[in-house]
Amino acid sequence: MTRQIVVLLFIIFKGLNTFAQSDSIIFKNGNFMVGEVKSMDRNTLKVETDYSNADFTIEWDGIREIYTKTYFLISLSNGSRYNGNLTTSGPDTISILTDEGATVEVGLHEIVILKDIKKGFWSQLYASIDLGYDLAKSKNLRQFSMHSNIGYMAKRWQMDASFQTLNSKQDNVEDIKRTNGAFTYKYFLPHDWYPMVSIEFLSNTEQQLLLRTTGKLGFGKYVIHTNQLYWGFSAGANFNNENYSTAELVDRKSLEGYMGTELNLFNVGDLSLMSSLIAYPSFTESGRWRSDFKFNVQYDLPLDFYIKAGFTLNYDNQPADGSPRADYVLHTGFGWKW
Numbered sequence: 001m002t003r004q005i006v007v008l009l010f011i012i013f014k015g016l017n018t019f020a021q022s023d024s025i026i027f028k029n030g031n032f033m034v035g036e037v038k039s040m041d042r043n044t045l046k047v048e049t050d051y052s053n054a055d056f057t058i059e060w061d062g063i064r065e066i067y068t069k070t071y072f073l074i075s076l077s078n079g080s081r082y083n084g085n086l087t088t089s090g091p092d093t094i095s096i097l098t099d100e101g102a103t104v105e106v107g108l109h110e111i112v113i114l115k116d117i118k119k120g121f122w123s124q125l126y127a128s129i130d131l132g133y134d135l136a137k138s139k140n141l142r143q144f145s146m147h148s149n150i151g152y153m154a155k156r157w158q159m160d161a162s163f164q165t166l167n168s169k170q171d172n173v174e175d176i177k178r179t180n181g182a183f184t185y186k187y188f189l190p191h192d193w194y195p196m197v198s199i200e201f202l203s204n205t206e207q208q209l210l211l212r213t214t215g216k217l218g219f220g221k222y223v224i225h226t227n228q229l230y231w232g233f234s235a236g237a238n239f240n241n242e243n244y245s246t247a248e249l250v251d252r253k254s255l256e257g258y259m260g261t262e263l264n265l266f267n268v269g270d271l272s273l274m275s276s277l278i279a280y281p282s283f284t285e286s287g288r289w290r291s292d293f294k295f296n297v298q299y300d301l302p303l304d305f306y307i308k309a310g311f312t313l314n315y316d317n318q319p320a321d322g323s324p325r326a327d328y329v330l331h332t333g334f335g336w337k338w
Helices: 001-021
Strands: 023-027 032-041 044-048 056-060 063-067 073-076 082-091 093-098 101-105 111-116 124-138 139-155 157-170 173-187 193-205 208-223 229-244 253-267 271-282 288-302 305-316 328-335
Touching: 023 044, 032 056, 032 173, 124 305, 157 328
Parallel strands: none
Antiparallel strands: 023 032, 023 063, 032 044, 032 111, 044 056, 063 082, 073 082, 073 111, 082 093, 093 101, 124 139, 124 328, 139 157, 157 173, 173 193, 193 208, 208 229, 229 253, 253 271, 271 288, 288 305, 305 328
């Protein structure tokens, strides 16, 4: 009898100790989970537990209470950002204990992003890559495409870099090549305003571009910023430098303005949708304007894999002689994100 009591007390103590060292979540249906909250983004909470090899993914809307020991970067729908942990303090109300010792009361629905930052640099890094390949007997078609990005999110700033390439070869047909990359830095201000700087590169055989280099400097704002969608606008100035692949064409430089909008939807089941449109009216080339349009749809698979389809359109109303005004790419691929 004494031995049974000791075993029972050990089990209770072990359970309480596990609970004390972990994060705990209570669902709206009354169930609960104990584990380590890794992140919350796009309305999806990721939780690691000792009793499963795979992380659990939970819809944020299904949570009633949450208590964390984990230290997070916390982003709110009004643009505020904190470092700290979470405790439910009332119905649909969360208390954030910040690294500055303050307590901030917010609604559960106001939390947009949670990122575990107790592990340092690597926990705030994110990346994805997807590949596509087509092969056909007709004219020995071989086409390869790749889309990739890497980024880092800190309390007050965010940095993103992307690289895409397409290479198509056919017998008796000139090779088609398109490569573009971008680097963007944003610094977050109150009320979801941010200054930004961006450098982009494009090489495109369709429009005879050996290299187009653009540098943007401007301001942006998220008009809607929730754990279901982002919608924002940006505007500023852009310097455009174009080098062409044929000696007959004269290289061009111009100063442009830019105005853009971006919409991200990511609470459509396992689907994510992203679209953006940027217009570049020229200040130094009379009557010239360009535009870039992007649309991507992604379907998430288990183990952080995904399938993706994307469409990119570049338009120039005054292209180089012999070049079309528009060039577009339709990309499909299978990828993995981290």
